Amino acid sequence: xxxxxxxxxxxxxxxxxxxxxxxxxISGHDNLYWYRRVMGKEIKFLLHFVxxxxxxxxxxxxxxxxxxxxxxxxxTLKVQPAELEDSGVYFCASSQDYxxxxxxxxxxxxxxx
Amino acid sequence: xxxxxxxxxxxxxxxxxxxxxxxxxxVSGNPYLFWYVQYPNRGLQFLLKYITGDNLVKxxxxxxxxxxxxQTSFHLKKPSALVSDSALYFCAVRDMWADSxxxxxxxxxxxxxxxx
Numbered sequence: 001x002x003x004x005x006x007x008x009x010x011x012x013x014x015x016x017x018x019x020x021x022x023x024x025x026i027s028g029h030d031n032l033y034w035y036r037r038v039m040g041k042e043i044k045f046l047l048h049f050v051x052x053x054x055x056x057x058x059x060x061x062x063x064x065x066x067x068x069x070x071x072x073x074x075x076t077l078k079v080q081p082a083e084l085e086d087s088g089v090y091f092c093a094s095s096q097d098y099x100x101x102x103x104x105x106x107x108x109x110x111x112x113x
Numbered sequence: 114x115x116x117x118x119x120x121x122x123x124x125x126x127x128x129x130x131x132x133x134x135x136x137x138x139x140v141s142g143n144p145y146l147f148w149y150v151q152y153p154n155r156g157l158q159f160l161l162k163y164i165t166g167d168n169l170v171k172x173x174x175x176x177x178x179x180x181x182x183x184q185t186s187f188h189l190k191k192p193s194a195l196v197s198d199s200a201l202y203f204c205a206v207r208d209m210w211a212d213s214x215x216x217x218x219x220x221x222x223x224x225x226x227x228x229x
Contacts, residue, residue, distance in 0.1 A: 004156065033215045042117070043157075043203060043219035056216055091157065098214045100145060100164065100207075104156035 002026065004105035006092050012111045018080040021108045025074070025094030031055075032075050033095075033102065034067060038088035046090075049075060082112045115140045115208045119220035126227055132194040134223045136187045136204030145207040146187040147217065148178055152200045160202075163187060174198070194227045201225075 005024045013019050025032045034046040046065070047057040051072035060067070064083070069075040079086055089109050093102040116139045126132050138144055148160040161172025168180040178189045187204060201224050205217040 031215060035219075040221070042221045043205075045216045045218070048215045059216070093157075093215070095215065100147060100162045100214075101159045102157075102215060102217075104149075104158070106154065106156045 004092055004094050004103050006090075006105035006108045008108055009106065010109045010111070012113065013082055014113050015084055016081045018078065019082055019110060021077045021079075021090050021092075021110070023075045023077070023092030023105060025092070026096075026103055029094035029096045029103070030072070031095040031098075032069060033093045034075070034077055035091040035093065036088050037091065037107075038085070043091065046077075079110070082110075084112050086110060087112045115144075115206050115218040117204050117206050117218050117220040119202075119204055119223045121223050122221075123224040123226060126194050126225070128196050128227050128229050129193050132189075132191040132198065132225065132227070134189040134202050134204075134225060136189065136220060137185050138187060138204070138206040138218075139185060140206055140208040142208050142210045144185075144187075145209060146178075146180060147205040147207075148172065148176070148187075148189050149203045149205060149219075150200045151203065151222075157203060160189070194225075196227050196229055199225055199227045 007022045032049040037043045045059040048055040049069045066078045089107040091107045093104045118137045146163040149157040151157045163180045171177045204220040
């Protein structure tokens with residue numbers, strides 16, 4: 001069974017540019033989450049999808065971040081325009097139910113210069 | 114509000130010795146507590162969780178954790194560490210009243226280094 005896959009693994013962009021991160025959850029997992037780890041600090045919750053609907057987006061830092069999950073399958077997280085403080089590792093996770101175990105991808109490292 | 118503290122950035126232990134990774138938490142209601150591990154160039158992997166019941170929880174790879182409500186702690190332990198246990202360990206908490214099941218609060222992580 002394929003795990004959670006994220007693309008790209010590493011992206012380097014300049015301030016003001018746009019980046020789109022993609023996450024493919026485990027097939028059949030209705031729940032999809034985005035998290036972010038900045039500067040080696042805590043991993044912080046960004047948002048939660050249930051199928052194609054946003055269940056909770058309270059962790060999204062500002063309106064430069066846009067997450068979508070069309071069709072309830074893969075998800076994208078777009079940062080536009082990127083700022084220096086957006087640098088970090090963006091993790092995607094999925095789960096089938098609410099037992100607490102999240103399955104994480106390897107993360108997408110974003111570097112904004 | 115929920116928060117997690119992992120007071121040690123790094124824990125060094127010799128192979129065969131006991132390993133402890135500390136975690137304390139703060140939530141407004143009853144906590145749901147988790148440990149995840151991240152090996153180099155890999156995603157986070159679930160180790161164990163405490164939801165309710167027995168305070169001593171056993172998980173993957175010989176790890177266990179003890180829920181201590183009075184001390185608001187959930188320390189991760191392994192009786193005999195292996196070099197392959199070297200990794201980054203994250204403690205996470207979720208308030209039972211959180212709006213979203215997956216809205217965990219993670220700690221900053223503790224790097225475990227096990228030397229031969």
